[in-house]
Amino acid sequence: MPKVQQVVRSVVSPLTRTRLFRRLAPFLLPPVEAALRAITGGRVQLASLLVPSLVLRSTGARTGLPRDTPLMYTPDGRGRAIVAGTSFARERHPAWTYNLMAHPDATITVRGRTFAVRADRVPAAGRDAAWARIEAQWPGYRSYERDSGRTVRLFVLQPVAETAPARD
Numbered sequence: 099m100p101k102v103q104q105v106v107r108s109v110v111s112p113l114t115r116t117r118l119f120r121r122l123a124p125f126l127l128p129p130v131e132a133a134l135r136a137i138t139g140g141r142v143q144l145a146s147l148l149v150p151s152l153v154l155r156s157t158g159a160r161t162g163l164p165r166d167t168p169l170m171y172t173p174d175g176r177g178r179a180i181v182a183g184t185s186f187a188r189e190r191h192p193a194w195t196y197n198l199m200a201h202p203d204a205t206i207t208v209r210g211r212t213f214a215v216r217a218d219r220v221p222a223a224g225r226d227a228a229w230a231r232i233e234a235q236w237p238g239y240r241s242y243e244r245d246s247g248r249t250v251r252l253f254v255l256q257p258v259a260e261t262a263p264a265r266d
Contacts, residue, residue, distance in 0.1 A: 110148060115238055120186045120245075131168045139210060149236055152179065153207040154255075156217075159193075159200035167194040171206075172232045174254060179206065180220070180228050183251040184242035195251040206255060213257050220252035228252050 113119055135153065154167045171179040183195040198204065198217040206215050220228045229240050229252075243250040 111237055115241055120188075124186050124188070128168075135168070150179075150208075152181075154181070154194060154204060155207070155212075156194055156197035156204045157201035159196040165194065165197055167192075169194075170236065171255070172228075172235050174228075174231060177257060179215075179255040180232060181253050181255060182232060182239070182242075183253075184239070184246070187242040187245040189246060189248065191248065191251055195253070198253055199251075203258075204255070215255040216258050217253045217255055220254055225252060228254075 114123075149170045150173060152169055152171050154169055156165050156167070157163070158165050169181050171181050174180050183192045185192040199219070202217040204215055204217055205212050207213075229243075232239050
């Protein structure tokens with residue numbers, strides 16, 4: 099990791115665990131992310147300046163409509179991405195987690211490239227290992243789970259091979 103990014107992370111990370119950040123971020127960050135995504139054609143996310151980030155396109159659990167959600171992710175070392183439904187330590191699970199449970203086939207966009215993925219919940223036996231990976235990337239992130247009073251839903255996003263259309 100570049101030295102500048104490491105220094106910025108060490109300053110920003112503790113701020114993200116404050117009550118003020120958790121109160122304001124859910125309202126301030128989404129429009130900023132949307133504007134940045136529009137300006138850069140999806141190649142840059144605000145969060146990606148600090149941590150690996152993606153845009154998850156899932157299918158709405160109730161509506162069936164496509165939903166885009168910018169998320170931090172953690173590489174699992176085997177070509178997959180781990181995402182955590184922390185929702186800034188709010189009491190409710192974020193909508194995108196319900197979407198993935200209802201429709202596990204989704205797409206992710208990382209630095210302007212889009213991939214088909216299949217989402218699987220991290221089993222109870224694998225949660226501590228997943229959290230260890232996540233916290234190695236962003237120290238203190240699991241505090242969102244403790245502070246929310248709920249068990250945060252963790253998912254592994256596995257890239258799937260797109261099948262070529264059949265030829266007659």
